[in-house]
Amino acid sequence: MSGGVGPRGRKANVDFKRYGLTQGDPYRHRELDPRNDRDRALLVDFVGAPFDQIEEQLAASAATGRAAAFLLSGRQATGRTSLAKLIAHQYRELHQLGDDFRLVVYDEKNHDSLGRAQEVLKAIRNELMDLGGWGEHRDRLLEVIPNGPNRPEILDLQAQAGFLANYMRKRMKPAWTLGLLIEGMQNHDFLDTLSVVFARVDLLVVVTRDDYRTADTADSDRMNERDRWRRWALPVQVPLLSGDDVDLLTRNRWQHEAPELECPFELKGVRETFGARRPPVGRALNWLGWLLEWRLRKYGGDECWPAARNLRIPAHWIEESVQQAESAPPGAEGGFRRDS
Known part of the structure; x- marks a missing residue:
């Protein structure tokens, strides 16, 4: 139709x-950007959207100090990105964060889940370098998370994620808090990978997924066979x-x-x-x-x-x-x- x-x-x-x-x-x-009062007034509670579950996930993550993770699935033009930004706004309010919170958006396609997680960490690293511009930060961040072609093990990426989280809160002045919006999901094991990489990191992670069967979209049936990511992220079907x-x-x-x-x-x-x-x-x-x-x-x-x-x-x-x-x-x- x-x-x-x-x-x-x-x-x-x-x-x-x-x-x-x-x-x-x-x-x-x-x-829509919910940080803007004019845009916030345009966000409405549609019948099928699980806003209560989203708030519960955010509160539970804040109480345990673990990542607040979400998978937003839906068709084109369902408002997934606007919902992701609303979740980021709620996360910021819950943690009483001001302008020291930034949402890093990553939308490059990659069918290698480990490789994509590695590129996501580099994107966070680059954001931190841009925030400061101080030589000591740049050198240290590039030392721990280099640009080289080496393919690390997943536990190496987990250690890098922990380093970034600790660095932005304790070493940078002023301290920063970042959230992640990853647009598009190509492989069914990608969220499993993220759940390991960010297992010990308290941050916001939102992944969007096109609800179509294409070569560039993770298969929902194969995803549902995996349990690890479901213990970590809340799946949200953005409704028609x-x-x-x-x-x-x-x-x-x-x-x-x-x-x-x-x-x-x-x-x-x-x-x-x-x-x-x-x-x-x-x-x-x-x-x-x-x-x-x-x-x-x-x-x-x-x-x-x-x-x-x-x-x-x-x-x-x-x-x-x-x-x-x-x-x-x-x-x-x-x-x-x-x-x-």
């Missing part, structure tokens, strides 16, 4: 101010949205941009149309933005919302428009576009 739709490069010609939207399309899809979820998303985004105005979407239609399709959050936002824009393009009057009742977006029109967009061939006239 096609997912998000939208006109190609035409939104600049749409007058969203007719809806009282001075900042343009409120349904723009982008990564229900009709009620898209209803909540619609209202939340609208109220954030135009709180004094009635939302033009007939929410019954939102629930029914998207409840039947179960889109990921990114695709749902694309649909909502396209429907809002298309309604403006079909409107020929001079008044603005809510006086212009023809700008209302009724339930039957939502379903008909989505069906029309889904059935249109790629590149069809009228501004339709289909995403696979």
Whole structure:
């Protein structure tokens, strides 16, 4: 089934101010940073997301001094990276960390789990060197974690991870705390490797995984046969949205941009149309933005919302428009576009 739709490069010609939207399309899809108050207000609790389990995992890790580790699996545009950043924000608040916390993002592909873990440690090392810029730190870090082609044993990597954690907290002035966001998981044994490397390190580790069967994605069945990583990391399936979820998303985004105005979407239609399709959050936002824009393009009057009742977006029109967009061939006239 096609997912998000939208006109190609035409939104600049749409007058969203007719809806009282001075900042343009409120349904723009982008990564959200919960450290930003404006973005934090856009994060909503969807029905299928295990937020209670996430908080319990963070609290248990803080109490034991062990790594807070998570595996976020989901389809493209489900909001895995935004959820990872929310977890990082909660971790920072729980540990009462300020600007001395940084989230290191590593997204290079590697089908060798040991080799990828080694490259992750080098990425942490490089982050620490960039933070200080002092010669003594650089020399010591390169001595313990060299750039050479040598392939260490897994316990060597564990010792390096412990050294980095101790170094950033006790040797660097001011002390630093780092979290890890590893985007993409190619091998089914990668989390087992991480669980050994970071077994004695108190830090945040979040790994995302595409929930597809491809050559660059860890196989879920083979992963489920392994017990070690499950004792270390909390698996989280980032959900597709229900009709009620898209209803909540619609209202939340609208109220954030135009709180004094009635939302033009007939929410019954939102629930029914998207409840039947179960889109990921990114695709749902694309649909909502396209429907809002298309309604403006079909409107020929001079008044603005809510006086212009023809700008209302009724339930039957939502379903008909989505069906029309889904059935249109790629590149069809009228501004339709289909995403696979």
